[in-house]
Amino acid sequence: xxxxxxxxxxxxxxxxxxxxxxxxxxxxxxxxxxxxxxxxxxxxxxxxxxxxxxxxxxxxxxxxxxxxxxxxxxxxxxxxxxxxxxxxxxxxxxxxxxxxxxxxxxxxxxxxxxxxxxxxxxxxxxxxxxxxxxxxxxxxxxxxxxxxxxxxxxxxxxxxxxxxxxxxxxxxxxxxxxxxxxxxxxxxxxxxxxxxxxxxxxxxxxxxxxxxxxxxxxxxxxxxxxxxxxxxxxxxxxxxxxxxxxxxxxxxxxxxxxxxxxxxxxxxxxxxxxxxxxxxxxxxxxxxxxxxxxxxxxxxxxxxxxxxxxxxxxxxxxxxxxxxxxxxxxxxxxxxxxxxxxxxxxxxxxxxxxxxxxxxxxxxxxxxxxxxxxxxxxxxxxx
Amino acid sequence: xxxxxxxxxxxxxxxxxxxxxxxxxxxxxxxxxxxxxxxxxxxxxxxxxxxxxxxxxxxxxxxxxxxxxxxxxxxxxxxxxxxxxxxxxxxxxxxxxxxxxxxxxxxxxxxxxxxxxxxxxxxxxxxxxxxxxxxxxxxxxxxxxxxxxxxxxxxxxxxxxxxxxxxxxxxxxxxxxxxxxxxxxxxxxxxxxxxxxxxxxxxxxxxxxxxxxxxxxxxxxxxxxxxxxxxxxxxxxxxxxxxxxxxxxxxxxxxxxxxxxxxxxxxxxxxxxxxxxxxxxxxxxxxxxxxxxxxxxxxxxxxxxxxxxxxxxxxxxxxxxxxxxxxxxxxxxxxxxxxxxxxxxxxxxxxxxxxxxxxxxxxxxxxxxxxxxxxxxxxxxxxxxxxxxxxxxxxxxxxxxxxxxxxxxxxxxxxxxxxxxxxxxxxxxxxxxxxxxxxxxxxxxxxxxxxxxxxxxxxxxxxxxxxxxxxxxxxxxxxxxxxxxxxxxxxxxxxxxxxxxxxxxxxxxxxxxxxxxxxxxxxxxxxxxxxxxxxxxxx
Numbered sequence: 047x048x049x050x051x052x053x054x055x056x057x058x059x060x061x062x063x064x065x066x067x068x069x070x071x072x073x074x075x076x077x078x079x080x081x082x083x084x085x086x087x088x089x090x091x092x093x094x095x096x097x098x099x100x101x102x103x104x105x106x107x108x109x110x111x112x113x114x115x116x117x118x119x120x121x122x123x124x125x126x127x128x129x130x131x132x133x134x135x136x137x138x139x140x141x142x143x144x145x146x147x148x149x150x151x152x153x154x155x156x157x158x159x160x161x162x163x164x165x166x167x168x169x170x171x172x173x174x175x176x177x178x179x180x181x182x183x184x185x186x187x188x189x190x191x192x193x194x195x196x197x198x199x200x201x202x203x204x205x206x207x208x209x210x211x212x213x214x215x216x217x218x219x220x221x222x223x224x225x226x227x228x229x230x231x232x233x234x235x236x237x238x239x240x241x242x243x244x245x246x247x248x249x250x251x252x253x254x255x256x257x258x259x260x261x262x263x264x265x266x267x268x269x270x271x272x273x274x275x276x277x278x279x280x281x282x283x284x285x286x287x288x289x290x291x292x293x294x295x296x297x298x299x300x301x302x303x304x305x306x307x308x309x310x311x312x313x314x315x316x317x318x319x320x321x322x323x324x325x326x327x328x329x330x331x332x333x334x335x336x337x338x339x340x341x342x343x344x345x346x347x348x349x350x351x352x353x354x355x356x357x358x359x360x361x362x363x364x365x366x367x368x369x370x371x372x373x374x375x376x377x378x379x380x381x382x383x384x385x386x387x388x389x390x391x392x393x394x395x396x397x398x399x400x401x402x403x404x405x406x407x408x409x410x411x412x413x414x415x416x417x418x419x420x421x422x423x424x425x426x427x428x429x
Numbered sequence: 430x431x432x433x434x435x436x437x438x439x440x441x442x443x444x445x446x447x448x449x450x451x452x453x454x455x456x457x458x459x460x461x462x463x464x465x466x467x468x469x470x471x472x473x474x475x476x477x478x479x480x481x482x483x484x485x486x487x488x489x490x491x492x493x494x495x496x497x498x499x500x501x502x503x504x505x506x507x508x509x510x511x512x513x514x515x516x517x518x519x520x521x522x523x524x525x526x527x528x529x530x531x532x533x534x535x536x537x538x539x540x541x542x543x544x545x546x547x548x549x550x551x552x553x554x555x556x557x558x559x560x561x562x563x564x565x566x567x568x569x570x571x572x573x574x575x576x577x578x579x580x581x582x583x584x585x586x587x588x589x590x591x592x593x594x595x596x597x598x599x600x601x602x603x604x605x606x607x608x609x610x611x612x613x614x615x616x617x618x619x620x621x622x623x624x625x626x627x628x629x630x631x632x633x634x635x636x637x638x639x640x641x642x643x644x645x646x647x648x649x650x651x652x653x654x655x656x657x658x659x660x661x662x663x664x665x666x667x668x669x670x671x672x673x674x675x676x677x678x679x680x681x682x683x684x685x686x687x688x689x690x691x692x693x694x695x696x697x698x699x700x701x702x703x704x705x706x707x708x709x710x711x712x713x714x715x716x717x718x719x720x721x722x723x724x725x726x727x728x729x730x731x732x733x734x735x736x737x738x739x740x741x742x743x744x745x746x747x748x749x750x751x752x753x754x755x756x757x758x759x760x761x762x763x764x765x766x767x768x769x770x771x772x773x774x775x776x777x778x779x780x781x782x783x784x785x786x787x788x789x790x791x792x793x794x795x796x797x798x799x800x801x802x803x804x805x806x807x808x809x810x811x812x813x814x815x816x817x818x819x820x821x822x823x824x825x826x827x828x829x830x831x832x833x834x835x836x837x838x839x840x841x842x843x844x845x846x847x848x849x850x851x852x853x854x855x856x857x858x859x860x861x862x863x864x865x866x867x868x869x870x871x872x873x874x875x876x877x878x879x880x881x882x883x884x885x886x887x888x889x890x891x892x893x894x895x896x897x898x899x900x901x902x903x904x905x906x907x908x909x910x911x912x913x914x915x916x917x918x919x920x921x922x923x924x925x926x927x928x929x930x931x932x933x934x935x936x937x938x939x940x941x942x943x944x945x946x947x948x949x950x951x952x953x954x955x956x957x958x959x960x961x962x963x964x965x966x967x968x
Contacts (some may be wrong), residue, residue, distance in 0.1 A: 129671040151489045158568030161517075161543070167526070169519055172611045179618050190566045192539070192608070194519060250919055251555055259919065272915040272931065275825055275966065277478050279487030279916060284828045286872035300653045421484055 082428045085358035087277045090341065090350040094284065095260045097335050097349055100246045102146050103154075103239070109139035110232075110239035113201075121225045126217045133205050133215075136281035137323060139235070140198065144327045147294075148334030149287045152259045152273075153245035159238050161193045166317050168203055169194035174416040176258070177223050183230030185237060196231055202320045204228045209320035209390070246354050282424055284352060288335045289416045292374070296409030299324075304402055305392050316390045329378045333408075336371045352420070359423045367420060370412040377405040470850040470875055471836035476909045476968065477821025478854075478872030486822035491913040492548040492690045493818040495879040498868045503818065510815025513808050520610040521803075531616045531803030533765040534613045534785045534793055535606035536667045537572040537778060542761060543811070544570035544686035547820055549913075551655075552920035553687035553927035555628055562631035562653070565607045570686040571927065572763070573605040573628060573652060576893060578678040584897065592725040593896045600659055600673045600779045601625055604762050605681070610793075614658045615784050625781060626657040626674055632928075637937050639951050639958075647934055649888075650683055650926050655798040658781050662690065680900075682891030683926035688910060688917075692743070693817030693869045695876060695907065697854035700740050703880045706849065717846045717942045719881040722747040722904070724896040727754050727770055728862040729863050742880055744927040746895040747904040753861030756813045760804060762968055767795040768804040813861065818868065822910050824885060826867055826967050835964025838957055844951030847905045847942070848877040873877060877908035879968065886940020887923065912966035932965050933958070 116135035120128045145163065148153070154160050173195045186198055193379020204224050207215040220228075241252065250259035259273075266274035274280050303315040318324045336345055356364040381392050381401045391397030469961060475481040480496035495507045514528065517540040523530035538544050544551050551570025556563050565571065578596035588591035597603050609624040639645075655664040660672035670676065708719045722741030722911060728911040730737035743748035749755040753770065761771035773794040776782040786794065796802050826832050839845065856871045858864075882902040892900035903925060911932065914921050921932055929935035939947040950961060 148779055152919055155546060156918045158552065162568070167519070171523075172520055175611055175620065180621070189563065191466075193567055194517070194539070252557065253555065254558060272966070273919055274487075274916060275912070282485060282488035283490070286488060288483060389688065424484070
């Protein structure tokens, strides 16, 4: 179905006229220049579903398993080396999760996995109280507790400390109860990442006989597919997903703690502030956008992505958006400056704030291109 | 039926087009000889008039887009509300961010989005194959409304009978909160994050055969309330039940989160146009009555109105009069955040709240650090405005032959008897006590609801009256956007408790006044039934 963007009045009139069985006099029909384009989207949708989204969640599930093993080792043998290994496992799991935020739709949302894994801010008051009255933490019990005492950031707090002065932690600072809770949290984390992986590959809701979500995304409009009625919907989902995370990074994750001046910064709003992993989070978010745009993970063989859809309409635009994505990633990474300054420090540093603003500007530019130039292509696509 | 309105230039132009072909909203277009009659709504794509979104109307962003005709200041207000809608509240005190604290102390969810995922329905809870039931936790948007049975039905509201409001359950209230902040319960060390009681969900199923032999299995949720805070460990199987919530005369009914887009338009439908559809005695003999609910209006009460009652428009039983009352009632009720319209905690005056306050040193009294309600007027207003100004998704595939046939059959089996296709919104006036913005005025909209209560039969009944609605009655659900429900949330179900996994199942649950339409649908052949579904999925 060809989808043309009409003004509201035009739509109203056109649909009204169509109801009459006519469309006005042929003599008065305006000549509309043909700015449409063709693109066969099946390969792109299949590839993005399998090689980017599902593959990313599969990687996340593997990292979740590794994370659990690392915490089990830490509990069994609480050494500094094992704490460092658990910290690295946390960072390793963080990467596919943050990259996956460019496509937060489907089971990650409907199964409530996002808030279970990534609620922010952390409720350190309740977390402290939980640790004071409990021991021997069972993952199934933890799942019944509020999201703000579990997930990535609860594990981060226990692994790295409060992050105020450093992101180092001595094993002596990690109590046996905290280690147990960390292991319980990692168990919950592992379970949810597996549920998410299974939802895309085996059954979207965990019920026997239900189709995998990935299959439903790849077959829009098929009989009984109540998820997507058309390929337009799937591409619309993917592009809007890219816009959403670019907006969130620029106007939320960075802008909220950044404030309007040094006096209005708020480090308490910095996500991943305990581990000082914020800039890696932000750049991974936009690398996730690049994964969807390019159709493959960085360094992998070329496959079809949104760039191929855009290229079919406008090669110059396709290259420009690709450059703007790369530029945003570079500018985010550059916030750390020459002395590897963490984000929570950079927002209060005069030169750091200039670098932050440069990154925000790059994100704003990218968001504008996606919203104003890429998304409208759906209306010109001859489906 | 054509009605008289003041038109903006836009709607005037549209109406000229309609009058040119003899159509007017719900009326069928004059057919040529041997042609089938298609209702005018068959061809409508812009379900929300100028508030309709086209850029996101085929994806999971279809319910989450600001109305495209908002002015710049209105868009900024809307986006403020968007942030508020996603704000997750925390236990009090939150020293770093006191603006976020005040959650609970008992609640159903910590933010709006959890019950209205991506501004749509919440996820229907799944009971795994290896379990008989699940305990409701943080991932569930479903909750129970509760009340005490009245001695006799309330038919005329007055101050003396609290305007027919449901009677709260002593020491519990009007809504069961299955979650709590860490120390909500007196026995918190044994029930971390426990609420007023534990709620368990299971399903029972039944099969419905079509005349052509095709069988559909329907499931119905069943709840069990156990371990109440006032009698820990007690269940309905316990001897000598002591808990207030487990008494025989306590009525309960599931409530599911519902989509929040297009609500300002629904509130802007002229009251007279809704009341004109009332047919309480079924005087036209079509077996469909249509009854208006009249409910307590907190906005009027706060303004000092001597008779604070308004037409009910929102909620599964039309038990709230405005988006403002609905939204801020949910902010206080579902989340536990007091606000200027509802400044008291949801459980004020109960033994649980008294116990919580004294045990925790009065740290969460429902007031912020300045003695005002927990949510500011600015936050509250923006969240209300957000819900009023979300775009309506455009229809899809309207030219597909099956969709067109389905539109015709939808009318043929008289689904339009309750799911009235269109209205024109007011051209001026207030909604929720605040002046309407221009974007909502004079819009020709296609919500497919009459906004009235109907007896839907025993199968759907919860047996719990709510103002003038009896235990069998439910408000006609707007159908706009229904085809995007599972695009927005793949785990979403339909009806007041999410029991229907598909639109077809939802149709098959229709009984009471909708029985003839349901039977008419069931009498269609399979291809025709699919066409009706195709039409609904195009909305």
